[in-house]
Amino acid sequence: MATTYRRHTLNNTPLRLADGGHSPRLVVTEHRAEEAVDHVIDLGPDVYRTAQEAAQAAMEAGVQWVDSRLGPLHRHEGFGLETSATSHEKGWTGEVRIYGSSSDTAIFDRRTNYIAAPGVFRDDGQARDAAQKHAIDLIDAGEIEWEDR
Structure with a gap:
């Protein structure tokens, strides 16, 4: 699933694990004047019960990452x-x-x-x-x- 936040694209695709849990995965695309730069964000070893919970964790981490680079709102x-x-x-x-x-x-x-x-x-x-x-x-x-x- 992709969402934009402050002109950054947050792409998250939870990974289904062998034990049935889900691991959040996040790539933040920073849109610059003449290029787009992808940043793969390490969300650590957390495992979630559902893909939706993993996606929500990834989105929250993406918002925090963007805010830490641009300053809080x-x-x-x-x-x-x-x-x-x-x-x-x-x-x-x-x-x-x-x-x-x-x-x-x-x-x-x-x-x-x-x-x-x-x-x-x-x-x-x-x-x-x-x-x-x-x-x-x-x-x-x-x-x-x-x-x-």
């Missing part, structure tokens, strides 16, 4: 929020990228360009908080413009 309703802060001479500014899903199997496959939060802030924490609040306001108002692919 804050959640609001069905959206993911990626915040960042930048230091300037006069203080800090915050930016956010909003992720959304086009279907149940395409998780966070849509995203916005980076959106600047209004204002300049005393520290990076305030700038990130302002960016997150700004994104939530945009989501709640239905004012999201998705990046062109």
Whole structure:
């Protein structure tokens, strides 16, 4: 089964073992500008009773792997929020990228360009908080413009 998450394809095919159990298997395909790179993720020796349980474990591991590479997302309703802060001479500014899903199997496959939060802030924490609040306001108002692919 394949699912997309944050523009990575998570391919999991549980392996049926001789004892009747199932071992999770996962390949994460990272889509870059001009190529696709496959990463085989070692999920350890865990064995599950059903193929569905093994697939679920693989999907959770895939999401964690992608988040560890790209940074964690804050959640609001069905959206993911990626915040960042930048230091300037006069203080800090915050930016956010909003992720959304086009279907149940395409998780966070849509995203916005980076959106600047209004204002300049005393520290990076305030700038990130302002960016997150700004994104939530945009989501709640239905004012999201998705990046062109």
